[in-house]
Amino acid sequence: MIKATQYITVFLGILSFVFVFAMVPNVLIQGHFDGSLHFLWSNGLTSFNEYLAGIANGDTFRYLSGKTERSFWEQIGSSLTLTFSYMAVGAVIGMTSGILLGIYFSVTRKQWLKGLLELTSVLPDFVIVLLLQVLIVLIADKTGLVMFQVASFSTDEPAIALPLISTIIIPAIYMIRNVALHMSQTLSEDYISFAKARGLGKRYIIFFHALPNVLPFVKADLHKFLGILFGNLFIFEYLYNLNGVTLLVFSNAYAYEGYQYNLVVNGLFTLLLLYAVMLLLMKVLIAGWEKVFVR
Structure with a gap:
């Protein structure tokens, strides 16, 4: 009760x-x-x-795009699918690579790598996106090779690779720092020294003794992890011109008749639903890690 x-x-x-x-x-x-x-x-x-x-x-689920009246239900499906696709791929790969690289950073002695990680971690998300776009433009200017689209120029030809790279890099940086910190602390515990004294291999100790005690910290930080993804979602979709949920809502929040309260409320509810789905997906992913490594 x-x-x-x-x-x-x-x-x-x-x-x-x-x-x-x-x-x-x-x-x-x-x-x-x-x-x-x-x-x-x-x-x-x-x-x-x-x-x-x-x-x-049904007036609650109609809005104006400029002077054209549209149905929220007809438009939100494609926008939600687009946003979820990028975020799901970015979160899954970002968390997986973040955990693995976090383990590596906790044991490596290459200080320049750790310095590079600290440098990238202080860069705002929109700066990372802009730097990636500028890098693609510079490569195209010097070599004539356009590796990826820097933005979506139409719904028929959306940018795919560069937005996916951005959604992977941004949460992965946070996860690397988080895992590296807790892994370093765990590896200094007495039971790790006892495992080494027993002659157990380094990889076995890391993955089957240390990592199971780091995963609870990863699970506890899921809301922070998702907060990073959701916190700059509008900037991400705006810079890549992706017609996702936030771009749909905030680009139409003000029509020629004024502020559209109904559209904003419906958009916020959609983002909450997306957050719940992403949280469940991340919990399932961590449960998979625990299934493999927790004894």
């Missing part, structure tokens, strides 16, 4: 947050004379009431 109450409370809290967060552009109004900001909560309540009333007749 207590568990059910907690889940209901969390669910209602999330619903309230989405509805209130989406109200901000309607509620926060700039004064015409002095330019000061004022809160008009009545505007927010009006938007909320219109959203609930529009569920019955």
Whole structure:
């Protein structure tokens, strides 16, 4: 009963947050004379009431793209598929490579590699994306070889390779640092010294003694890992011109008639659904690691 109450409370809290967060552009109004900001909560309540009333007749799930009326259900499917595809591939490969490289960085003595990791970890995500695009342009300019598309120029020819590389690199950097830190601490424990004294091989000790005690830390940091992916999703889709969920929502949040509260709320709910699916996928992936290495 207590568990059910907690889940209901969390669910209602999330619903309230989405509805209130989406109200901000309607509620926060700039004064015409002095330019000061004022809160008009009545505007927010009006938007909320219109959203609930529009569920019955379908108005809640229609929006304007420029001056063209579109159905949210007809547009969100392709956008959600696109966003999920990039994020799922990036998260799975990023986590897998991050764990393996994190193990390597914890035992290597090549200090320049660790320095390079620290350098890349302080770069904002959008800088990494821009650097990758500039690198492709420079290679094309010097050699005439266009390795990858730097952005999607149409829905028929979307950029694939470079966005995937970006979604892999960004979470992998975080995972490498996280795993390397906890692996270094684990390898200094007494039971690792005892395993070495027994004559067990280095790889066996790392993967079957140390790694099982690092995986719980990886699981505990899943929300941070996904937060990195979701935190810059709009910048990622904007720079690569990918018609994903965030680009669909935020590029149409303001139509010629004004702010579209319904579209923003529906978009936020879609992102929450995507987050839940990605969290489940990551938990399944870690469970697979535990199945193989935990004895």
